[in-house]
Amino acid sequence: MAELKIETSEATEIIDISKQINAAIPASFSNGICHLFCPHTSAAITVTEKMDPDVKHDILAKLDKLIPNRESYYLHDGGNSAAHIKAMLVGSSLSIPIKNGNLDLGPWQGVCLCEFDGPRARKVKVICQKLEE
């Protein structure tokens, strides 16, 4: 198992970490499956469009509209209920095929860390399994 470290720099941010994940896949794993886990409750991992930064903007803007930082009915003292709700909806676990030693993503896809309560030091756990040929 590998553990990636990602330093985020904004309060909310979507960061493509596909390259770090590919670098963590052992060279001997030609074909297999890569399990990714985000051990945080106010950050998440997802697969989304990697090419156009405007897509990341639009995702974060829509999430902020649906789940604003303040609501009259929030009870949690920490003030980051919105971050927890966003992280839960985006998700903490992914399982992605490995092909020829790299994530077998679609041409537009990147695996992204979603920061919802930053900036912070975040981690992503990477577990790779070989498939029987």
Add this chain to the structure above:
Amino acid sequence: MAELKIETSEATEIIDISKQINAAIPASFSNGICHLFCPHTSAAITVTEKMDPDVKHDILAKLDKLIPNRESYYLHDGGNSAAHIKAMLVGSSLSIPIKNGNLDLGPWQGVCLCEFDGPRARKVKVICQKLEE
């Protein structure tokens, strides 16, 4: 690994693909786990109610209300930011138990492809692992 091909016919659509997945599970895999991955950024995979088409209608209608195609603050040129946001929230990866050679789903559940920017030709990747008995 198998790759399913699904031709969608609507702009937004939920299609039960459980039968195609079951057909892709090797006959020798009595018990195991089936990993599914959707390699698109404007389509997704999920598990939901397969019996009543009205549930699919209600899901798509609610998602359209929450995440309409046009918002004053969307920046992405492609015009399909809503499809990307919906796909990210629904998700691209599932891991489902295999029992007696088929997906071990609940009685109401179907594995569904969610088209959010169709019609298009879509794929779903299927990786099955045997469990040690």
Add this chain to the structure above:
Amino acid sequence: MAELKIETSEATEIIDISKQINAAIPASFSNGICHLFCPHTSAAITVTEKMDPDVKHDILAKLDKLIPNRESYYLHDGGNSAAHIKAMLVGSSLSIPIKNGNLDLGPWQGVCLCEFDGPRARKVKVICQKLEE
């Protein structure tokens, strides 16, 4: 494979089931991966903040605001479209690392069953895989 049984007691409820899952991990699985599957269409599983009950309140309150039980455009006879939509967005499948025989969660994380149409008897399927050392 193990199957957890959880009796929910509210219409909507978030229940930390991490202890039951840890108890279902075989003692021989020092390091590995734990696949969890929720075989229901109106309940879901997720990883979220386990410490403060107010976070669970805020999550459920926000989901109710975004996806209320009644909408003029819902067609489904069962009256529980909201529960299906919430369950689909929260998700039915998780894959979590196992370390030293337990779920390798972050310090704030708990694996939670999300009831959206209770009270009911719910199940969660648990499949553990050893990793090659």
